[in-house]
Amino acid sequence: MSTYDEFIVAVKDIHRLQALQGHLGWDRETIMPEKGAAARADMLSWLAKEAHGRLVSPQLGRMIDDLATLDNLDEDQQANVREMRRAHDKAVKLPEQFVADYARSKSEAMMAWQKARADSEFSAFEPHLEKLISMTKEKIAYLEVEGTPYDALLDEFEVGMTVADYDPLFAGLRQRLVPLLDKIMAAKASNPDPEWPEHLQFPIEEQTAFCTKVSEAMGFDFQAGRMDASTHPFSAGLWPGDTRFTTRYDLSEPFSCLYGVMHETGHALYEQGLASEHAYTPRGAAVSLGVHESQSRFWENQIGRTPAFWKAALPWFTEHFPDAPSWDAETLNRIANNVSTGFVRVEADEVTYNLHVMLRYEIEKQLFNGDLAVKDLPSAWNSMFKSWFGVDVPNDRLGCLQDIHWSMGAFGYFPTYTLGNLYAAQLLESMADELGDIDQIVESGDWSTLLQWLGPKIHRQGSKMTPAELIESATGSAPSPEPFLRYVESKYSRLYGL
């Protein structure tokens, strides 16, 4: 066996162990009996330990060193060596004991957060958050990266992105989104959005059938995947031929399910479109959280929340919900795009969503690069929210306790959500340049050309390039916020007649 072949065997072993974790995670969130929780946690941590042991193994390090000296590797092989180099070098810097302690602190913090959020009691979470932040700072020190401490965290979730990239990006967005929001809120005051009729029920079977139809129309292959229910919708690209996503149901309105399904189907189409001949290697895996989010937001918002979508979907909607008001496509679209200054990120519209993300980014930056103390976090959150959204946060449950991420030690994750929105808008502009009027395609109900455009440019590329290179290669331009701003300003100006 050549060194590269030997290396790939080791790489695949690591990714197989991770894929097994993904499978057990899916099972836990969808169908596991409750008393299986302890053994499941134990099995997941065993798999993580097995994968970590192989990732940090000196043999793998030596193979990577040897491969770096070769000049006959093709681009796919180079991508695998590059990505494994990054993962290995990072992993070996963290002492084994630290990794184990950190994992335990995270799972304790998550339990504390669940209770603290339910009780809206920040003080119950505070010591755990304090500990996680202090351990995360310790981790940053081990990683010995250049740049600011927060850069080390940002890089973990979107390779190559730093404070120096995000700061001007977010400032530019904020500068145009805050005034747009003000104008929308003023317009809404005189022309309120239509609302779902009270007491009307949308049966689960009909929601499932309607959403399955939409997911199929998007191109999801149900012979190579499943849709199930879970508390928090998610998507899991388990392995070739088996991609699963979940949704949840609100009996009083079908849009929470619908847009959850479109979002998760967007993720799932990326997974179904990966190059299966590269399965269990970085080359065959999604490149980043930001690019992944671009796929979900593309379908959920830029396709799904348009009058064109509703022109195609209205007959399906009427078929499955004959008792709903006989709204036309424009009205359904207006409901689907309801802008509000709600407190919760995951319920936010496209205008406020990125403000929610930026708020978290600013807080994280102050926690790691500045001197914000954990005890001052709630007041920092609330005063920033007031100044951007114009409303007072009534309690920490709707404020700084709302997201799970910090309890998982996932600091630096949030900005990738905004990257997803930006990438999606940039892809849409580029797609329109090549395919012509996208609205016309969407209206027709046959969306196969959209998926056919994304497949070779994004999905099949896996991690061959870095995220920024991938977006540039797909669209011809480096990542930029301008397409998103053009998109959101034009969309909402039309919606609210601004």
Added chain:
Amino acid sequence: MSTYDEFIVAVKDIHRLQALQGHLGWDRETIMPEKGAAARADMLSWLAKEAHGRLVSPQLGRMIDDLATLDNLDEDQQANVREMRRAHDKAVKLPEQFVADYARSKSEAMMAWQKARADSEFSAFEPHLEKLISMTKEKIAYLEVEGTPYDALLDEFEVGMTVADYDPLFAGLRQRLVPLLDKIMAAKASNPDPEWPEHLQFPIEEQTAFCTKVSEAMGFDFQAGRMDASTHPFSAGLWPGDTRFTTRYDLSEPFSCLYGVMHETGHALYEQGLASEHAYTPRGAAVSLGVHESQSRFWENQIGRTPAFWKAALPWFTEHFPDAPSWDAETLNRIANNVSTGFVRVEADEVTYNLHVMLRYEIEKQLFNGDLAVKDLPSAWNSMFKSWFGVDVPNDRLGCLQDIHWSMGAFGYFPTYTLGNLYAAQLLESMADELGDIDQIVESGDWSTLLQWLGPKIHRQGSKMTPAELIESATGSAPSPEPFLRYVESKYSRLYGL
């Protein structure tokens, strides 16, 4: 870490890998999307290879050798050393290349068998069976066991059992079962069994609710397990707190589902009752196929196919199937025990079931210890069937192609089904000695004392003893066919007024 602790870490790793195979196997048979098949097969074979590599590792061998010299191990520890010694010593005798070739031949044979069975075309399966038997003989040679070649196979599925044990056992059974069958068939001719009304439908939801009720009454903990549907019912004790079983539905009658559920719940109660503190070690695992089958057959037949059961279950039956004929408990019980000379083992009653098993045993014995050629297998099968059951086998699909076992290379497996029936009857006699009238307990609908009797004597014992020692320890007598013969003769004499 002591040598024993180190040994246990290695043992648990092997069993975790096997448990993961069990989980993926369950998923494949119940919910996997069809295009996931290839990646699933690949992942299962990777897990098998990982487990095998650890099982044959020289380090494990050395630890076992070291532990064998210690005299301070307790009984549980000794059981783990004994069982791992057996597994390791057997595994190291098989060359790695042979194991891989054998696995591939088995999966090719299974595909060929599926098609051959569908077409009732033995010749399409013949070359594969020929190859599997020849490779199995090669395997027997590697194993270097004492006794006849077939003994090596029998021992794999029920440790310690040989042709010298089975021959007299089966001869004794046959001697009394064949005349019993003749008498029953004569009695049936003048007094036919009642039948399910044509055109009546038993809705799946009602069958599920009814069977869930029965399974719960048996003691299955649905917070620590699930019931799902699959083509072939099975039970999988995945890991502590998570035991899953399946059933299948026949819309025209509910007994195929009911007795499938009672059978699989019997298996599942064994798994739920194992000592979880010994999880992922032999001490915490079921001891043998024969003992496992005793648990399923105990509940399915000795509890479930009795008038006492139907006295308890009649109200549930009526509640869920209000349109069924208003049969009394005796009539339902008569239907549940319908003896027939059908050709198919898995549909057989308690009298003919063991004849089906013995037929396969005799064939296997001739294949490995005698000189039966594979090409002569169908005629050997058909003539033995004619002489024991009195009817001609119409085709190989209903004859020697009916079971999956040989296509999986599982030669020597069938006899454990009969052991299960014998053990179950012996346990029932012993239980009655201690608990008093079992019918009275069953009639009451509160069966908890039955499970409480089985728990400490069988379930929690895991593999602490050998199967024969376990039965003797639970019942006070060595395994014997007499309790079964007493049971079956008395039961059917009463049923058919012989």
